[in-house]
Amino acid sequence: MSRPHHRPTQKSAAFFEAVEGGTDPAIVTEAAERAAALLVRGARESEDDAVADRLLHLADTEGIEAIAEVWSGAPADTLAGCLWRLYLLRQWVHADPVRVSRAFEEGRARVQVARVVAGVADPPGPDQLRAMVDEVLRGIATGDFADLLFRASAFARVVAAGHASGEASHDEVSRMLATAEQLEAAGHLELAGRLG
16 A cells, blocks of 8 residues: 655654753763863862872762762773873772782782882882872862873782782673773873873
8 A cells, every 4th residue: 555655744844842851961071071171181270289189089089989970981091081091090099909909909019100200109018009099080170181090000000919819700801901001002192192
């Protein structure tokens, strides 16, 4: 049975205005990158000594969920993507410092060069690891951002090597190694002046 062809109904502007939708992903991405640029680039230009401390505690005051909503989808080779990985690394260390310190202790025997770059006190207990990861994040405002990325990458690589000894799942080790590689690649982009 054949049906006669019907012309599509023309929609008015009011129809499209009435359709509810989410926030435009392009606007979210742009806002995430602007916020990241202000945090990373603007923090160094600030004369306020408390900026580094406020940056450090951003996830504590705003919640890691709020940060995730803005930055978690950002590519690893952007400032927003780097900040997401750095705050996630800090959150992970603070959430389980005993387990992380065991993994770091195990991994540092396997990854000698990264151990030096990571800059953790010896012996690397839970308090020392929390202090190290906090110091890395304070570097957003006070240090060289490429160095900060390399230190965080080295730390993640050492912990991944320690986790590979059997305490963590294959997926956990893979995610930690991927984070280390992404942070290292971003550090090279920052050195070359190509990190957004």
